[in-house]
Amino acid sequence: MGSGGAARRRHFDPITKCSTVEPRTTQTVAANLDGTLLISPTAFPYYLLVSLEAGSLIRALTLLLSVPFIYFTYIFLSENIAIKAFVFITFARVRVRDVEMVARSVLPRFYAEDVRQDTWAVFSSFGRRCIVTANPRIMVEWFVKEFLGADVVIGTELECSRNGERFTGFVKGKGVMVGEKKREAIVKEFGDALPDLGIGDPVTDHEFMAVCKQGYMVPRTRCDPVPRNKLLKQVIFHDGRLVQRPTPFVALLTFLWLPIGFCISLFRVYINIMIPEKIARYNYMIQGIKLVIKGTPPPPLKKGQGGVLLVCNHRTVLDPVIIAVALGRKVSCVTYSISKFSELISPIKAVALSRERERDAANIKKLLEEGDLVICPEGTTCREPFLLRFSALFAELTDRIVPVAINMKQGVFYGTTVRGHKLLDPYFVFMNPRPTYEVTFLDQLPAEITCKGGKSPIEVANHIQRVIGDTLGFKCTNLTRKDKYAMLAGTDGRVANKKESEKEKYK
16 A cells, blocks of 8 residues: 555656667666557547457447447546446457457557657667556557567456357456556566666556656657657558548547448449440549549550550559549459459459469460450559569560559548458448549550560569559568468468369368
C-alpha cells in the first residue's frame, strides 16, 4: 500500500525533457502503448478491426453500439471492467488462428500510422525495449516486435477453450494489465535489473514507472505520427476491407454508408456490363467514378495483325476492365484465378492461368492473335506504393509490348482481399463514394529492348517494372505472390485446380 501511494505522489517530467542524444544501447526502457507510443489514447479502433475481420459485421456493430456504455464505465467506474467488456464482445468464441492472422495482416498498417514521434525518438534509442499494455498481448505482439523492435511484450492474457482453438471472451490469470498489475509484471520480468526508463500516459501507469530508475509522462498534446518508412520495417502487404482507422465516429459513418454503398455498387457493376466500352467512360462520369487517362493509348489493331500485349501493374481485380474502358474497345485478359460467376459477369473475356508454363504460353499466344491482351505479371495485387517482381513469361511471347501504369484511390473500402471473399472484390471497389482510377499508357517497347532484340525475358520484365515504378513513384521489389500469401494468410497463394482438389479430397 505504501509503495502504491509513493507512486501516485511521485512527479514525472514530460517526455519532451528526455534526452535522445546520449547513447542508451546498453539500457532498458519500458513503455505503455495507447497514448504513449501510439497517438490514440484508446484501443477501440483496434478492437473493432479484430471484431470485424476475425469475427463478423454483427459483432463489430455490437461493439460500436456498446461504446457509450463502455466509455462511461471507463471514466466513472472502472478501467478494468471497461477493458473486460471490450475483450468479451471482441473475442468471445472467436478462433485463435483468425485473431493471430488479423494481428499480422490487418492491424500493423493502422498501428504504423499511429506511432507518436517524440516517444518513438526516446524508445528507439534504447538497446532493450519492453512494452507493457492493457491490450491483449495477442493483438499487439506481432507489430511491436517486428516494427518497434520490442524484446519483451507484457499484456493482458486471454482465456481459451479446452482445445485451445477459440477464446472464451474472458481474461486469464490476474486479469487486465492495469495499475499495480503492470508494476508486478515488470518486477517479475526484470527482477533486480529493473528498467532504466519508464514511459507512460495515464495515472495508472505511475505504478510501473515508479519502479524504473527514471520516468517520463507523455502529455495529451497534438503530435505528428512517425513517417512509416522511419520504423524498423515498412508495411508492404496488408489485408482487411477498411481504408480509414475506425474511430467511433468513422466506424459509425462507415456502417451507415454500407447499405447505401452496396446498392450503388450493384448499379455500377451491372449497368456497365451491358454498355460498350466507348460509352462506358461517359457512364463512369455520371456514376461518380473518376477515370484519369494519361499518355497515348495504342491504336486499334489492323486487319490480319495480332494484338498488343498491355503489361500493367496490379491494383484491383478491375484493372483489365478499366484499361478496356480507357481504350474504348474490347480487350482480353489473363488472370491467376477466376470464379465461374466472375467470368460470367465480366464485360471482357477473362482466361485463368493454369500455372503450366507451356499451356499458359499457348493460351496467351492464341489470345494475342484474336486482339489486344492485358496481363498483370505481378500475379497478385499490392495496395501500397510498391511493385512486386514481374513474371517474365509474357516477354517470350511477343515483341509488341505496351507498359501501362495504374493507380487506384479508395476512400472507404479496399477492393482486394486475401482472407475474405474475393467474389465481393469488384463490389467493394464500387462501394467507395468516389473511386478514382488513373491509367497511364507508356510508349511501346522499342525492338532492341525486347527478346527479339537480344534481351532475356527477365531483363525485359525488370525493365518494364522499373519504367512503371518510375512513372508511379513506386518502389520495385523482388517480392512475389507467394511472399504476400505467406505473410497474410499463411499459405503459398496457390489456387488448387480440379485435379489437385480431387487429390486432396481422397487423401
